[in-house]
Amino acid sequence: MTYxxxxxxxxxxxxxxxxxxxxxxxxxxxxxxxxxxxxxxxQRARRLLEEARDEVAAFLGRDPGDIVFTSGGTESANLAxxxxxxxxxxxxxxTVVLYSAVEHPAVRESARAAxxxxxDTRELPVDEYGVVDPDALARTLSSRVTSxxxxxxxxxxxxxxxxxxxxxxxxxxxxxxxxxxxxxxxxPYLDLAEVTAGADLVSLSxxxxxxxxxxxxxxxxxxxxxxxxxxxxxxxxxxxxxxxDVAGAVGLATALRVVTAERAATAxxxxxxxxxxxxxxxxxxQGAYRTVPAAAADAxxxxxxGHLHLCVPGVEREELLVALGAExxxxxxxxxxxxxxxxxxxxxxxxxxxPELAAGALRxxxxxxxxDADIDxxxxxxxxxxxxxxxxx
Amino acid sequence: MRVLVAMSGGxxxxxxxxxxxxxxxxxxxxxxKLWGGPSDSGCCxxxxxxxxxxxxxxxxxxxxxxxxxxxxxxxxxxxxxxEHARGRTPNPCIECNRSMKFDRLLHxxxxxxxxxxxxxxxxxxxxxxxxxxxxxxxDVPAPFQLRRGADPDKDQSYVLSxxxxxALSRVAFPVGDMTKREVRAHAHRLGLRTADKPDSxxxxxxxxxxxxxxxxxxxxxxxxxxxxxxxxxxxxxxNAVELVTVGQRRGMGHGSDGKRRYVTHVDVAARRVTxxxxxxxxRSSVLLAxxxxxxxxxxxxxxxxxxxxxSAHGRPVPCIVLAQPDDGDGMEVRFDDPQRPVAPGQTVALxxxxxxxxxxxxxxxx
Numbered sequence: 001m002t003y004x005x006x007x008x009x010x011x012x013x014x015x016x017x018x019x020x021x022x023x024x025x026x027x028x029x030x031x032x033x034x035x036x037x038x039x040x041x042x043q044r045a046r047r048l049l050e051e052a053r054d055e056v057a058a059f060l061g062r063d064p065g066d067i068v069f070t071s072g073g074t075e076s077a078n079l080a081x082x083x084x085x086x087x088x089x090x091x092x093x094x095t096v097v098l099y100s101a102v103e104h105p106a107v108r109e110s111a112r113a114a115x116x117x118x119x120d121t122r123e124l125p126v127d128e129y130g131v132v133d134p135d136a137l138a139r140t141l142s143s144r145v146t147s148x149x150x151x152x153x154x155x156x157x158x159x160x161x162x163x164x165x166x167x168x169x170x171x172x173x174x175x176x177x178x179x180x181x182x183x184x185x186x187x188p189y190l191d192l193a194e195v196t197a198g199a200d201l202v203s204l205s206x207x208x209x210x211x212x213x214x215x216x217x218x219x220x221x222x223x224x225x226x227x228x229x230x231x232x233x234x235x236x237x238x239x240x241x242x243x244x245d246v247a248g249a250v251g252l253a254t255a256l257r258v259v260t261a262e263r264a265a266t267a268x269x270x271x272x273x274x275x276x277x278x279x280x281x282x283x284x285x286q287g288a289y290r291t292v293p294a295a296a297a298d299a300x301x302x303x304x305x306g307h308l309h310l311c312v313p314g315v316e317r318e319e320l321l322v323a324l325g326a327e328x329x330x331x332x333x334x335x336x337x338x339x340x341x342x343x344x345x346x347x348x349x350x351x352x353x354x355p356e357l358a359a360g361a362l363r364x365x366x367x368x369x370x371x372d373a374d375i376d377x378x379x380x381x382x383x384x385x386x387x388x389x390x391x392x393x
Numbered sequence: 394m395r396v397l398v399a400m401s402g403g404x405x406x407x408x409x410x411x412x413x414x415x416x417x418x419x420x421x422x423x424x425x426k427l428w429g430g431p432s433d434s435g436c437c438x439x440x441x442x443x444x445x446x447x448x449x450x451x452x453x454x455x456x457x458x459x460x461x462x463x464x465x466x467x468x469x470x471x472x473x474x475x476e477h478a479r480g481r482t483p484n485p486c487i488e489c490n491r492s493m494k495f496d497r498l499l500h501x502x503x504x505x506x507x508x509x510x511x512x513x514x515x516x517x518x519x520x521x522x523x524x525x526x527x528x529x530x531x532d533v534p535a536p537f538q539l540r541r542g543a544d545p546d547k548d549q550s551y552v553l554s555x556x557x558x559x560a561l562s563r564v565a566f567p568v569g570d571m572t573k574r575e576v577r578a579h580a581h582r583l584g585l586r587t588a589d590k591p592d593s594x595x596x597x598x599x600x601x602x603x604x605x606x607x608x609x610x611x612x613x614x615x616x617x618x619x620x621x622x623x624x625x626x627x628x629x630x631x632n633a634v635e636l637v638t639v640g641q642r643r644g645m646g647h648g649s650d651g652k653r654r655y656v657t658h659v660d661v662a663a664r665r666v667t668x669x670x671x672x673x674x675x676r677s678s679v680l681l682a683x684x685x686x687x688x689x690x691x692x693x694x695x696x697x698x699x700x701x702x703x704s705a706h707g708r709p710v711p712c713i714v715l716a717q718p719d720d721g722d723g724m725e726v727r728f729d730d731p732q733r734p735v736a737p738g739q740t741v742a743l744x745x746x747x748x749x750x751x752x753x754x755x756x757x758x759x
Contacts, residue, residue: 318459322421322505325455341426341442341460389504 002329002377004277006208006306006367007155007185012251013210013368019254020212023048023247034243036233045246052246055253059260060202060219061193068218068236069249073184073205075229076218077106079240080180080201081149083226085119088146090227097121098140098177099149100161101350102130107149107182108346124150129292129301130159130351132166141173148179152186152195156334156347156363157292158307160186162300167198178224184208184216188259188368189267189304200224204256206248210368211255215248262368270366271305277364277375278308284383288312291353291361306366311357315389318342320362323385329378332363394508395419396565399494400449400456402441405513407448407587408576409567413511414452421507422449422456425498427465427489428598448585459501461493468492470598477635478613480661481738483757484705485596487552495553495560502563509565514549515542517569518561519751536690537561539752541744544572551705554742554755555687606636618664622648623657623673634659637666638736640674655733675731679703681741681756683722688754693724698746699753701726703735709744724756 003011024032033041035049050064057064070076081097088095099111101123115121125136132150141148148170153160167179180201183192187209196202202219206212220226220239232241259266281288291309292301312320317333321342324331334345348358364378398410400422413420424445442458449456469488476483494512502510519538539556541548556564568576580588595601599608609615610633618634621627631637631644637659645654645668655674658667686692693699695716702709710728717723726741735741735758745751 316501318457319501319504322457326505341458343460388506392504 002374004364005330005332007365009207010210010367013255016211016251016254020247020251023250049246052249052253056217059256062219066219068239070216072216074106076203076216078110079229081110084147086227087225095119095146096144100124100132101126102347126350128352129296145174145177151182153304155185157309158304160302206252209255212251215245215252266368267305273375274366280379285386308364310362312360327381329381334361396509396511397502397507398422398511400424400445402444404580404587407585408579409513412567420454424458426460429462474612476738482638482736483738487740491555511565514566515547516550516553516566539689541750542569547573550752551742554752618666620666623669640733676734677731678725678727679735680759681724682759685757700744700749702742
């Protein structure tokens with residue numbers, strides 16, 4: 001199996017798996033306790049949870065009190081977009097929510113839901129690389145803006161937003177507006193404590209960094225006033241009720257610890273593998289080209305080390321994925337809908353990529369476990385499959 | 394063989410896939426996403442995709458979803474709407490089979506290296522040389538026949554009547570030899586979640602609440618029309634002339650003689666519907682448009698007898714096919730006994746007069 005779809009999910013790190021198992025096996029009679037309680041099992045569960053919280057906070061350069069555990073990146077995004085908006089509406093009666101045109105569906109659909117609920121939501125345009133247009137941003141900012149959502153790096157193309165500059169613009173022109181950044185894809189590779197320093201809300205997903213599915217986190221700066229999305233026992237300082245997933249939190253924290261320890265080396269190694277894959281495919285797949293062109297680097301636009309997004313004309317993307325899957329090579333075609341079918345990418349369309357070219361989009365995402373053998377296999381299989389499909393089977 | 398099974402999420406295609414697995418073929422299942430809008434008719438909604446996928450998992454085969462919504466809209470939905478605006482009544486399921494399943498999907502299966510495309514249709518691919526038919530995938534020698542399915546109540550040869558030798562050489566209908574009851578029993582034995590799922594009844598892109606009129610009225614202007622009797626005397630009106638079909642009885646009320654009235658003529662442009670007695674509504678023949686004619690093997694020579702079926706579960710009636718009277722390239726199907734009129738746009742399937750289970754060809758009524 002040649003797995004090149006790390007942006008969709010990453011293999012669970014053995015360290016995380018072991019730590020999570022220990023959460024349960026290390027529990028006494030009564031099992032893993034509920035962290036809300038005073039008896040011994042509760043104390044243990046609470047300790048494990050808070051140790052995990054400390055680690056996540058350190059990873060993001062935040063105060064532990066600012067970390068809310070959630071069920072994953074999507075819940076974090078929903079809370080980040082809709083929580084402050086609802087609170088602002090209750091307090092002021094009006095809200096303006098800005099979001100970039102290339103956000104992940106978890107953010108985009110939350111913004112759509114906000115619009116449907118009567119909030120004033122506006123899309124920020126991007127340039128041909130998918131970077132937020134700073135002038136358009138500046139023009140749209142006003143004292144009425146409650147929050148601005150701009151992802152740290154894009155899940156489809158891997159393009160990294162110039163977040164510090166954008167945050168500075170927002171602080172200058174709309175100092176009361178909260179900045180929310182979806183850092184889910186950037187987490188394995190960027191020093192988020194540095195890159196997202198000025199943001200008010202930062203989201204993470206465990207299963208994108210070698211942790212388990214089903215848990216994530218949202219950093220919520222002290223000044224943020226938000227209405228929770230989930231009501232109940234008041235856990236997570238009233239921001240997100242529900243018994244916390246202690247094992248999941250431990251899994252997330254452990255994965256982040258490993259990421260931090262290996263980040264620099266992994267980023268370099270993965271980038272090297274990605275570049276070899278890119279150069280090899282561009283050479284042997286006729287007509288294939290980089291969706292984010294080489295010129296982007298000259299313009300100061302960077303791409304995450306694991307991402308390679310190509311457009312391959314002359315083949316049906318769905319057929320390519322079926323044929324590659326049959327060869328045990330796992331890649332992605334971009335965005336899927338509820339039934340699992342591929343659908344046109346709003347990211348590519350916001351970048352101005354013509355629909356017929358976007359129809360041939362292929363996303364390869366490497367990760368910490370990718371090896372030279374994986375690249376060799378991909379370079380052997382992909383061109384052959386493309387050629388066979390173009391020939392007509 | 395490598396077989397791609399089109400799985401709609403219904404019990405027929407579920408069992409078709411199961412049979413192929415049992416026969417030892419290398420099977421992959423695919424569900425087509427055809428309609429992006431709301432649908433409750435039970436064909437290819439998200440719930441149906443989930444059902445198909447779950448059955449595939451139960452059978453241990455890979456499952457894919459193919460997004461063909463854009464092509465479906467262009468080749469099936471848009472023409473459906475456009476034809477209605479012209480007062481014609483196309484059968485979208487036939488167009489879907491023609492352009493999507495047995496064209497695009499068949500070619501996709503080829504490109505992906507599959508030897509056959511299988512569906513859950515109740516029909517059979519037979520061979521002229523062999524007695525009876527072949528229900529399973531095998532090496533049936535050419536020329537191929539398209540035959541009715543074993544269950545007369547469920548036979549779907551009508552909606553497949555446009556297929557020719559090329560398509561028939563590469564398709565398989567694994568449940569064609571079974572009755573519906575046998576299909577469900579098989580699904581139960583395997584514990585498939587679709588064993589008791591009701592058959593989808595309506596057009597997959599029209600919800601039962603909105604109906605055909607609701608669907609069309611949102612896309613084209615529907616016009617009221619006057620209803621007149623044979624003598625030109627006005628006798629009522631209808632809301633949407635585009636939805637009235639020749640031979641229709643519904644909504645036409647009774648004549649002064651107390652008898653039911655039937656539509657004898659529809660003039661969409663003039664916004665006029667003419668009604669008459671049952672006898673006046675009958676027609677002795679129907680003209681099939683030249684470009685629409687398809688043949689399973691060879692064209693019927695003018696003067697050949699055949700059996701005609703004018704709707705999915707209509708009664709087959711004896712007829713004779715003739716050349717189009719005015720030297721056009723169409724064919725006239727003359728019924729032995731006058732029949733209710735066939736609405737323009739409807740498909741007429743022709744079966745062999747001496748082997749009435751065998752489809753010989755089809756055409757679309759003018």
